[in-house]
Amino acid sequence: MSPAATCDVRVREIEPLAPGLKRFSFEPAHGGLFSTPPAGGHVMLTLRDGARVMKNAYSLVSPPAERARYDIIVRLVAQSRGGSAFLHHKVARGDVLEMAPPLSLFPVAATAKKHLLIGGGIGITPLLSHLPELKARGARYELHQLSVADEAAVFERLLAPFAAGAEIRVHGGGRAAFDMAGLLARQPLGTHLYVCGPRALMDAVSGTALALGWPKGKIHKESFGDTSGGLPFKAVLKRSGIEVEVGATQSLLEAMEAAGVAAPCLCRGGACGECRTPVIEGEVEHRDDFLSAEEKAAGTAIMTCVSRARGPRLVIDL
Amino acid sequence: MSDQGIKSRPKYQPIAPEPAGRHHLLVVEGAEVPGGALAEGVSPAAFEVWTVAHRSAVPGAPVMEEAAGAVRTFRSVPHLLGALQERLARERMGLRLYGAGTEPFVWDVFGIAQAAGLGRQETGFAHVGTQARRIFCVHCRAVTENVSTSIVTCSGCGASLFVRDHFSRRLAAFMGVQVDAEVPGEVPEAEELYA
Numbered sequence: 001m002s003p004a005a006t007c008d009v010r011v012r013e014i015e016p017l018a019p020g021l022k023r024f025s026f027e028p029a030h031g032g033l034f035s036t037p038p039a040g041g042h043v044m045l046t047l048r049d050g051a052r053v054m055k056n057a058y059s060l061v062s063p064p065a066e067r068a069r070y071d072i073i074v075r076l077v078a079q080s081r082g083g084s085a086f087l088h089h090k091v092a093r094g095d096v097l098e099m100a101p102p103l104s105l106f107p108v109a110a111t112a113k114k115h116l117l118i119g120g121g122i123g124i125t126p127l128l129s130h131l132p133e134l135k136a137r138g139a140r141y142e143l144h145q146l147s148v149a150d151e152a153a154v155f156e157r158l159l160a161p162f163a164a165g166a167e168i169r170v171h172g173g174g175r176a177a178f179d180m181a182g183l184l185a186r187q188p189l190g191t192h193l194y195v196c197g198p199r200a201l202m203d204a205v206s207g208t209a210l211a212l213g214w215p216k217g218k219i220h221k222e223s224f225g226d227t228s229g230g231l232p233f234k235a236v237l238k239r240s241g242i243e244v245e246v247g248a249t250q251s252l253l254e255a256m257e258a259a260g261v262a263a264p265c266l267c268r269g270g271a272c273g274e275c276r277t278p279v280i281e282g283e284v285e286h287r288d289d290f291l292s293a294e295e296k297a298a299g300t301a302i303m304t305c306v307s308r309a310r311g312p313r314l315v316i317d318l
Numbered sequence: 319m320s321d322q323g324i325k326s327r328p329k330y331q332p333i334a335p336e337p338a339g340r341h342h343l344l345v346v347e348g349a350e351v352p353g354g355a356l357a358e359g360v361s362p363a364a365f366e367v368w369t370v371a372h373r374s375a376v377p378g379a380p381v382m383e384e385a386a387g388a389v390r391t392f393r394s395v396p397h398l399l400g401a402l403q404e405r406l407a408r409e410r411m412g413l414r415l416y417g418a419g420t421e422p423f424v425w426d427v428f429g430i431a432q433a434a435g436l437g438r439q440e441t442g443f444a445h446v447g448t449q450a451r452r453i454f455c456v457h458c459r460a461v462t463e464n465v466s467t468s469i470v471t472c473s474g475c476g477a478s479l480f481v482r483d484h485f486s487r488r489l490a491a492f493m494g495v496q497v498d499a500e501v502p503g504e505v506p507e508a509e510e511l512y513a
Contacts, residue, residue: 111435111437112435113434113435114435184411185410185411185412186410187410187411188408188409188410188411188435189406189409189410189411189413189434189435189436190434190435190436191411191435209411210338212340212411212412213338213339213340213341213411213412213413213414214411214412215338215437215439215440216338216439217437217438217439218411218437218439
């Protein structure tokens with residue numbers, strides 16, 4: 001699948017929510033309405049910072065029924081590869097950006113009897129688009145948001161519209177004061193679990209649920225992968241006959257895109273499997289959620305959006 | 319006529335406790351766990367077992383232990399299915415449910431499981447005993463039980479129904495279609511196929 005066609009969007013509003021946390025609201029640059037996004041959906045923004053081009057995925061936090069605007073919340077990351085810093089410091093109201101239309105790898109399960117949502121920090125964002133959908137369906141849901149003490153009030157405020165009569169709790173003490181096993185053990189049959197947050201939280205939640213007998217099919221994770229960069233390396237695209245230098249703050253996918261290669265991609269977070277590429281030579285440092293442990297050990301494929309070479313050189317079949 | 323090339327017929331496997339499950343409940347249609355229902359080497363003691371005695375003199379069980387190895391006996395299939403609904407309504411995630419018996423029984427259990435929110439990863443079924451079919455008349459919607467022939471008279475409207483291999487999981491029944499719809503009265507000889 002080739003990268004989706006983008007459309008131009010204008011920044012209609014930027015709202016600081018907390019230090020390092022901003023909500024960006026976009027409208028179609030040429031008027032009209034956006035398409036109805038799927039619950040739990042994300043969009044891909046093309047960010048052009050001088051000569052540097054970044055394509056980052058952000059969860060929509062506006063209600064799926066809202067078509068006049070798409071909202072995202074962006075945390076300014078200290079070790080940012082550039083995307084969040086660019087949005088926080090260089091994008092202003094009225095600016096026009098390119099956006100690929102939303103898609104969801106984190107949809108609401110139609111047959112669930114109950115929905116249990118667990119967010120960690122900025123992982124709240126896709127859950128914020130689930131809540132209006134669940135409310136509209138009259139579905140039974142329960143949400144637990146883990147947070148550092150400083151930000152608890154921000155999350156309380158974001159969740160306030162959905163709090164009436166619902167089981168919604170913000171745990172300002174983080175994981176230490178959160179009885180994860182107790183929560184997962186007392187869920188009725190037919191519950192679906194949705195978790196989004198730091199890798200360690202997602203692993204702990206899904207590991208605990210599996211140990212309590214939850215079937216894999218009822219555990220849904222949304223990950224935007226580990227995009228913290230790493231050591232530079234050289235990628236050899238054997239079929240195309242070109243070599244690409246992957247910088248320390250670049251992903252392999254970004255480096256190939258910068259070289260003009262239309263590499264397959266979809267989620268840009270190591271979740272969907274679209275960018276899976278066969279490896280001919282070289283060792284892979286896997287950072288995705290898609291390949292099984294066996295496939296990772298075999299080392300014959302790489303997810304170019306998040307994973308890197310372990311050594312100085314990687315030959316791939318592209 | 320015995321293989322109609324229809325792919326909706328369910329396939330079954332001998333039952334083994336799914337390793338990821340927290341608790342395993344096995345419901346069977348008869349008084350005992352039928353031979354052939356469990357996979358080789360699997361003991362009934364791995365499950366909490368519910369059986370049907372098909373008689374009124376069922377020993378009372380004042381306090382039911384909901385644990386592997388426990389056996390609870392019911393007077394009839396409806397008695398068991400009613401209790402199963404109540405049990406699932408108060409169960410927690412982690413349960414695995416298995417059913418062994420005739421096809422109508424197994425799929426009635428599946429319907430109750432599905433309504434309670436259990437998915438395919440949380441259920442397992444074995445078809446043991448008679449191959450006789452429950453037939454759903456597509457014309458009058460009546461159900462005719464225990465059909466072993468290729469053509470049967472509908473218990474609801476009296477039509478001669480051809481027994482198709484088309485199986486409905488929702489109705490736990492095979493489809494019956496009027497066999498003489500085009501030439502009334504032209505009814506082929508019924509064959510004994512599903513004993």
